[in-house]
Amino acid sequence: MSDHIKRFKKIIQKLRENHHKITPQRLAIVKILAQSKGHPSVENIYGKIKQDFPTMSLATVYRNIVLIKSLGEVLELGFPDGSNRYDGNKPYPHPHLICIKCKKIVDPDLDSLDDMKNEVANETGFKILNHRLDFFGICSSCQEEK
């Protein structure tokens, strides 16, 4: 079974467990989040669903994202300019690499972060619960263009 189908089923199961109704709108939102290779924005999600479901409302997208976030099944990548992006595939904190030209977001492999977390915790006495690491740059396709 492919990864995104597993994620889809997992999220739906989580919703059922918590006695939330499975509506067509919710189903459509979960489907997109579970695929979410490109870290979609709210507008992305809204736009895609609106094609086959013209009455879909933005408020419904927002409310469902809040809900799914509260179940721990989507990671919100918030940006101060309001261009938030969502990752329903890997809902746990992990580093991101963001192209400032085409806005593509990819997940690099990196595992030295845990050591860093422990180092910081020991040094400062903080109990560290969460983190966020973004690298900003220009992806290889955007470097080719002039």
Added chain:
Amino acid sequence: MSDHIKRFKKIIQKLRENHHKITPQRLAIVKILAQSKGHPSVENIYGKIKQDFPTMSLATVYRNIVLIKSLGEVLELGFPDGSNRYDGNKPYPHPHLICIKCKKIVDPDLDSLDDMKNEVANETGFKILNHRLDFFGICSSCQEEK
């Protein structure tokens, strides 16, 4: 000469070099940014200045922060909930440790980040220009309280 006086002079100099006028409002904002041990918010800055300068406007704080940012002399720590914070002491990217209870922000020592940047660049072909690393947790004073 203390560090924050150096920063203050440096920012004022940068303003002069770029032919910006030195107004009392601007001076007050720079003074707070240059001290900025606690990574102040716009509201912090505005509130402090308003005490001796009652006509000070929020728009002026925002406009001056945009200006000083454009000169590269303040680091903006943007958060999606609009609780942005500013660091005029170390205007270059560096890791932050944020207490989710008291909202304190401290700068831990960490130097393994450059290796990580190179690793990611090599792995992905990105040209990395910038980064942002935040750890979220509970500081030692907040851990003591129940």
Added chain:
DNA sequence: TTTTCTGCAAATGCTTTGCATGGGA
């Protein structure tokens, strides 16, 4: 004197919320 800066208020843009209707279970 000239040009930039400030203060005020209105505008923006994303997100949230109130309320009445609609639709899962």
Added chain:
DNA sequence: TCCCATGCAAAGCATTTGCAGAAAA
């Protein structure tokens, strides 16, 4: 049937902007 979920429109909130008067240089 009984609530929860949805759609719509209005409200929120940090930030930006237009404009006329004030003040650096």
